Amino acid sequence: MIEPEEYRRRLRALLARPLFRKGSHAVNPGWIGIAERLADAVEALPRGGTVRCSQCGEKFGFWKAYLVFDFSDGDMRDALTGPMREAEVVSSRTCLVCGGPGEIVQVCDDLWHLALCPEHAGLPRDEISALLRPFVEALKQGAADDGKPA
Ligand SMILES: [Zn+2]
Numbered sequence: 001m002i003e004p005e006e007y008r009r010r011l012r013a014l015l016a017r018p019l020f021r022k023g024s025h026a027v028n029p030g031w032i033g034i035a036e037r038l039a040d041a042v043e044a045l046p047r048g049g050t051v052r053c054s055q056c057g058e059k060f061g062f063w064k065a066y067l068v069f070d071f072s073d074g075d076m077r078d079a080l081t082g083p084m085r086e087a088e089v090v091s092s093r094t095c096l097v098c099g100g101p102g103e104i105v106q107v108c109d110d111l112w113h114l115a116l117c118p119e120h121a122g123l124p125r126d127e128i129s130a131l132l133r134p135f136v137e138a139l140k141q142g143a144a145d146d147g148k149p150a
Contacts, residue, residue, distance in 0.1 A: 001098040002029055004134040011142050014039065019053050019067075025142075026057035028096035029135045030115075034063055034087050041083035042067075051080065061104035061113040063091035095120055097131055 002010075007029050014020055014032065019039045027035045035056070042051050056065035065087060069076050095102035095117035102117040107125050120128060 001131075002032070004029075004138055007032060007135055008138040008141075010036070011138060015142050018043070019051060020056075022052060023054045023056075025053065025055070026139060027063070028058060028132065030094055030096045030099035031063045031091050033099060034091050034094065035065070038065060038083055038087045041086075042080070045076070045079050051076070058096065058114070061092055061115050062088045063096070064088060091115060097128065 010032050011027065014027070014035055015025065017039045019042050020035070025035075045051070051067055051069040054066045054068045056063065058064075065084060067080055067084060069080065092104050092115050093102060094100070094115060096115050097120045098117060100117040100119075102115050102121070104113050104115050105121045106112070107114050107116075107121075107128070112125065114128070116128075120131075123131075
């Protein structure tokens with residue numbers, strides 16, 4: 001599991017990249033590497049600069065990124081499908097807390113589905129929330145960050 005300080009540093013770098021510069025973005029600590037790899041893949045495309053992520057976050061256990069681009073460009077759409085799917089599939093097998101190997105599990109008795117490793121899947125819901133709290137705080141500050149250490 002990465003430290004909140006490292007997460008804050010990587011999140012700040014991520015939100016400065018063309019793909020994530022605008023929009024509403026939520027990336028759990030265990031998934032920050034997935035978001036970084038998606039940005040790498042998009043930037044490696046011939047027209048990577050024309051693509052941006054309008055919104056991303058956890059949905060039904062997956063990390064989902066909504067990419068906006070010139071829809072008249074069919075080649076671009078095809079080129080983006082692979083990296084987008086890859087990010088979703090990998091997130092469903094990656095613990096959103098620690099980044100370790102995991103799977104989507106139902107948390108407690110409710111309908112909350114999260115991708116968790118066996119260790120974190122064994123925790124009560126409020127303990128998972130407590131673990132994520134410093135990262136949620138960092139995320140809230142992310143876009144508005146003035147560069148000073150918190
Ligand atoms: Zn874990």
